[in-house]
Amino acid sequence: MTIDGRSLLAVVAALCVVFSIVVLALERRLRQPMPGLRLWAISNLLLGAAAAMHMLQGHVALWVPALVGNWAMLVGRSTSVAALRQFDRRPVPRAWLAAACGALMLAIAATVFVWPDPKARAIVMVGGMAALAVWATYTLAISAPPSVSRALTMVGLGGWAIANLWRLWTTAHLPPGAPVLDLHDTTVAAYMGALVVMDVFCNIGFVLLITDRMYEWVLQLARTDHLTGALSRGALYTQAARDLQLARRQRTHTAAFIVDIDRFKTINDNHGHAAGDAVLVHVARHGQAVLRCTDLFGRYGGDEFVAILPETDLLTAAAIAERLRVAVAECPPGAPGLPAGVGSVTISVGVAAVTPGCHGGVEELIAQADQALYTAKHAGRNRTRVADEAPAPVKISLQVIQSRH
Numbered sequence: 013m014t015i016d017g018r019s020l021l022a023v024v025a026a027l028c029v030v031f032s033i034v035v036l037a038l039e040r041r042l043r044q045p046m047p048g049l050r051l052w053a054i055s056n057l058l059l060g061a062a063a064a065m066h067m068l069q070g071h072v073a074l075w076v077p078a079l080v081g082n083w084a085m086l087v088g089r090s091t092s093v094a095a096l097r098q099f100d101r102r103p104v105p106r107a108w109l110a111a112a113c114g115a116l117m118l119a120i121a122a123t124v125f126v127w128p129d130p131k132a133r134a135i136v137m138v139g140g141m142a143a144l145a146v147w148a149t150y151t152l153a154i155s156a157p158p159s160v161s162r163a164l165t166m167v168g169l170g171g172w173a174i175a176n177l178w179r180l181w182t183t184a185h186l187p188p189g190a191p192v193l194d195l196h197d198t199t200v201a202a203y204m205g206a207l208v209v210m211d212v213f214c215n216i217g218f219v220l221l222i223t224d225r226m227y228e229w230v231l232q233l234a235r236t237d238h239l240t241g242a243l244s245r246g247a248l249y250t251q252a253a254r255d256l257q258l259a260r261r262q263r264t265h266t267a268a269f270i271v272d273i274d275r276f277k278t279i280n281d282n283h284g285h286a287a288g289d290a291v292l293v294h295v296a297r298h299g300q301a302v303l304r305c306t307d308l309f310g311r312y313g314g315d316e317f318v319a320i321l322p323e324t325d326l327l328t329a330a331a332i333a334e335r336l337r338v339a340v341a342e343c344p345p346g347a348p349g350l351p352a353g354v355g356s357v358t359i360s361v362g363v364a365a366v367t368p369g370c371h372g373g374v375e376e377l378i379a380q381a382d383q384a385l386y387t388a389k390h391a392g393r394n395r396t397r398v399a400d401e402a403p404a405p406v407k408i409s410l411q412v413i414q415s416r417h
Contacts, residue, residue, distance in 0.1 A: 055095055099225075240293050241293075266323070362387070363398045
């Protein structure tokens with residue numbers, strides 16, 4: 013059975029509507045907005061409308077498919093470029109997209125009203141569509157590391173560009189007087205069929221991109237504490253275990269310190285749990301700011317935080333812990349992030365480290381730091397203690413920090 017171009021255009025229009033509904037349905041189920049989804053749905057609706065208008069060729073006035081249909085297709089594909097850039101959180105070049113679409117639309121209008129020429133109109137149209145598809149493919153290629161979903165979307169967009177370039181070549185070599193868009197011609201049917209296949213690849217790839225982003229969000233929720241943004245206890249233990257195994261193989265030090273907010277229960281009792289949450293966020297921000305990019309910082313439970321410092325000896329770990337304690341203690345009452353009336357916030361810190369070749373696990377390392385914390389609390393709070401109960405050397409520690417950074 014022979015399938016003509018009109019039937020394939022109907023398939024394109026139906027698929028575009030279906031994928032628009034799928035993308036919008038996924039967006040409604042998201043707990044937080046994902047940029048680019050609505051623009052992608054609008055892009056599909058415009059492309060579907062363009063296919064429907066071209067399907068009506070011969071049954072409506074010429075300007076409907078030649079002008080409105082082509083305009084809808086150009087705007088639809090440029091909207092997909094904007095959608096992909098939004099999805100990857102890249103700036104959308106609105107001025108460049110508008111200029112490109114405007115120039116192509118003016119050229120198409122000229123071939124309809126000023127110098128009626130179906131062949132020139134087709135060349136402008138398929139050339140513009142190929143250029144926009146290449147732009148969209150390039151956007152995907154440079155925005156993020158490669159993945160199956162990203163590659164599938166790029167195959168669809170790249171195939172769309174190749175199909176249009178092939179159509180551009182065949183149109184340019186048409187003999188004088190030959191029809192440009194004969195929907196019963198096998199060449200046109202092959203072109204339409206290629207667009208159908210590429211649209212399926214492109215949209216399935218984009219749906220998979222959405223599911224990949226949702227999976228990243230789920231992993232992020234599992235890895236981080238929802239209140240403070242620090243690592244969750246499970247994620248902290250998992251990564252710390254890997255760091256300890258690596259340290260044993262490379263025979264390097266690994267240090268840890270545990271942070272406890274002084275009189276946290278009193279803050280909750282006197283000022284409410286909202287104030288206590290604000291204090292937790294305040295301390296977590298200081299901890300994340302003080303630590304290095306290779307260090308781990310997570311919420312251990314309640315008002316306690318734990319830091320794991322790979323390739324760090326006890327002296328350097330005590331220096332970093334002391335720097336954190338000083339930063340928190342020197343923050344004045346009422347500073348941004350601290351609720352009014354709470355007053356000064358202080359922390360106590362216990363530090364421990366494992367030496368090269370030690371076979372202790374994460375639990376043992378944190379237990380040693382916890383013993384040092386117990387010493388710091390009983391020594392009067394707002395201080396740092398190391399596992400051997402010696403006070404942290406403040407002056408030397410700051411020099412060590414500066415040299416390590």
